[in-house]
Amino acid sequence: MLKALIFDVDGTLAETEDLHRQAFNRAFSELGLDWHWSPELYADLLTVMGGKERLAHYVATEHGEPDAERRAQMSEIHDRKTGIYGDLVTKGALELRPGIARLVGEAKRAGLLLAVASTTSRPNVDALLAVNFPEGSPFDVVACGDEAERKKPHPDVFVLALTRLGVAPGEAIAFEDSVAGIRSALDAGLPVVATRSRYTGGHSLEGAFSAVSDLGEPGTPHTHLSGIPWAGGVVTLAGLAAWHGRAGRPPSPAGGTASPRREDRGRQ
Numbered sequence: 001m002l003k004a005l006i007f008d009v010d011g012t013l014a015e016t017e018d019l020h021r022q023a024f025n026r027a028f029s030e031l032g033l034d035w036h037w038s039p040e041l042y043a044d045l046l047t048v049m050g051g052k053e054r055l056a057h058y059v060a061t062e063h064g065e066p067d068a069e070r071r072a073q074m075s076e077i078h079d080r081k082t083g084i085y086g087d088l089v090t091k092g093a094l095e096l097r098p099g100i101a102r103l104v105g106e107a108k109r110a111g112l113l114l115a116v117a118s119t120t121s122r123p124n125v126d127a128l129l130a131v132n133f134p135e136g137s138p139f140d141v142v143a144c145g146d147e148a149e150r151k152k153p154h155p156d157v158f159v160l161a162l163t164r165l166g167v168a169p170g171e172a173i174a175f176e177d178s179v180a181g182i183r184s185a186l187d188a189g190l191p192v193v194a195t196r197s198r199y200t201g202g203h204s205l206e207g208a209f210s211a212v213s214d215l216g217e218p219g220t221p222h223t224h225l226s227g228i229p230w231a232g233g234v235v236t237l238a239g240l241a242a243w244h245g246r247a248g249r250p251p252s253p254a255g256g257t258a259s260p261r262r263e264d265r266g267r268q
């Protein structure tokens with residue numbers, strides 16, 4: 001039985017990545033660095049999941065292995081960036097992608113559990129949810145950032161979300177936008193609906209049982225990319241539940257799965 005939906009954040013709930021890029025660039029500038037990440041460079045850097053890890057990769061690649069002083073500076077950059085990003089999300093009132101609010105509402109009314117499983121830092125999740133769900137977050141569980149021992153494409157953050165939800169992988173469906181995110185969800189044993197985003201235009205969405213441009217809205221159908229199609233170009237809870245019932249036990253994960261940490265059981 002389908003008991004939960006688990007959503008990635010960046011690129012899936014909302015088109016956030018260019019705001020992350022802008023926030024990094026403002027942090028560089030405020031801290032007196034002449035670094036600048038163009039959209040093209042950022043698309044390449046996005047192969048590294050996690051803003052801190054992405055920054056470290058950029059520094060090591062462009063400026064050599066960081067010494068202790070540079071590492072301290074990188075931590076300051078990321079903290080500053082996270083603050084700037086939160087302001088950009090709040091002031092810009094960044095909207096959810098098509099179909100997200102609708103599907104979340106359908107799931108909530110039907111009594112399903114909802115979770116977020118993201119590489120991004122918790123303040124970023126909180127800012128996005130606060131501006132889009134001012135009456136309160138509909139998500140029962142948020143698993144994100146450094147809570148996962150290993151970032152996507154490792155399965156840790158989806159395993160953590162499943163543990164906190166108290167559901168088995170075969171009782172949930174994951175929504176992702178990137179090759180690393182799809183891998184992470186699959187290796188946690190989850191079937192995946194992929195919604196290609198602006199920064200994942202070139203990504204393989206292989207492994208997703210359905211890939212679409214977005215979740216669609218009645219009257220504004222999505223573009224079907226591969227796998228299971230959806231009536232009217234709209235991914236609905238009824239459609240997901242029907243597929244899930246027909247699919248029975250979704251395929252076992254291709255890779256290994258991390259074991260959830262004991263202390264995480266039952267935490268939100």
Ligand code: XBP
Pocket residue numbers: 008009010011017020048049050051052117118119120121122124152178181
């Ligand atoms: C996307 C990421 C994050 C963001 C930046 O996460 O990789 O690192 O790019 O956020 P997801 P931070 O698609 O899993 O939501 O700087 O806080 O990492």
Ligand code: MG
Pocket residue numbers: 008009010011012176177178181
């Ligand atoms: Mg993503």
